[in-house]
Amino acid sequence: MRSCTPSIGLTFIAAAAALLSGCAMAPAATTPVAGASHLDTVQKAAVLRICTPGDYKPFSFQKPDGAFEGIDVDLMTGFSASLGAKPEWVKTTWANLLPDLAAGKCDIAVGGVSVTTDRQKRAFFSAPYMVNGKTPIARCADVAKYQSVAAIDQPSVRVIFNPGGSNERFARANFKKAKLTLHGENVTIFDEILANRADVFVTEAAEAITQQKLKPGLCAVNPDKPLQYGEMAWMLPRDDVAFKSYVDQWLHLQQAGGDFQRTMDRWLK
Template identity: 55%
Template sequence: MRTIKNTMLLGTLLSLSFAAHAEEKLSHLDAVQQKGELRVCTTGDYKPYTFKRTDGAYEGIDIAMAQSLADSLGVKVEWVQTTWKNLMPDMQAGKCDIGVGGISVTLERQKKAFFSNTLDVDGKIPLVRCAEQAKYQSIEQINQANVRLVEPAGGTNEAFVHAFLPKAQLALHDNVTIFEQLLDNKADVMITDASEALYQQKLKPGLCAVNPSQFMQYGEKAYLLPRDDISWKLYVDQWLHLSKVTGKYQKVLSEWIAVPVAE
């Protein structure tokens, strides 16, 4: 009888060990499908990529693409509100399956997370009042003590200013009403990505993107992914590749991005 009990106990322990091992080995891709939910971290403050409307719904290029990714997996989207300052901590804390919203590729971010394959090339340029474009054509012209810069906190725009424009005055402002700071003459220049500058140029007469095809700093956009499992990155990369070759990605872009004005 004792032998039978010992055998049963051993079998139970082996079953528990196998179950724990199986759970431990569950890939991120399998986990998303098993939960039936894709947790998408986004700031909701960076048009045309991500914007949280007053009714609480999100819209933008990357919002549409995130929904497409969820559809490909047969799961629902769970939007996770974050900020540029908290995006990486939230990713490392396991709150996100993917981070979207015009995220720039940097080596510092690469040290802590995976990036998807590149979405687009998109470098830093000045956004200014149209009447003053000639004053802000170069880093040398902008890096002056009397120039008032305005940037959102915690992103690559602020980092660019600290690195290349230390002499200018810098004010940090929320990324939703920041463009009124320029229009109301409370700031002179915002350094941002060419895509955002061109979008705001179309949206707000009086603002102009300075030399949108001549970047002050080269940049790329991609999606941010947790660095816990390569299978998840491989799936996202393949989905993105197919979205591009079938024209789905370009269709989403065309609904938001203005055609650059010929110089």
């Protein structure tokens, strides 16, 4: 490991240095030819195609004007520049994020992507840049009720989740008694809890903390002690070792030089 001990709270979820170990536009025609690395084709095309769902604050969020903002958006702007390329955002969904990357519709997939072994079977991951475990968010008055998986997994509890990603997998794997509701719109899922149409949503700590700031009345439940350990990283095309090596080295240098932490602080503090 490159450094030190993760701290608690916001610094816990932004513990990037502790982990490094050593779209609205149509995709451009930059798919690598057989045997070529994305490292070469991106530089040749001067375009980096980036798949993202764009519905996950503070990582990647598409604004009403179509532009994207967030931690990964800022980082991808710098990463693209390092290759002499401009970022081109390819809007997708969580269910289609991995299939779109595997099909060559983009060169990299970002936006708050959890590292999982299922995804690892079909893609490479960059070195993880954040600890970001599964954390419940609920109405503030109900926080004491939902301190554990067992406390949430009760017939009277209405658990809501978004489709196609690790949040859905966690809900289906852990909540067998609770009433499960699939909600297709990640942006409005928090309003369902405020409106008392659902009780709990289990997501990553960073999103839970961000949304409790944006949605008065909602509170993250013990974000410094998540229900399940998790890491965030970028998804990369499988078997492209040269591209992964470049991504990891760029990320390491951003962390070592302090630019990475400044980006994190801008969105998390």
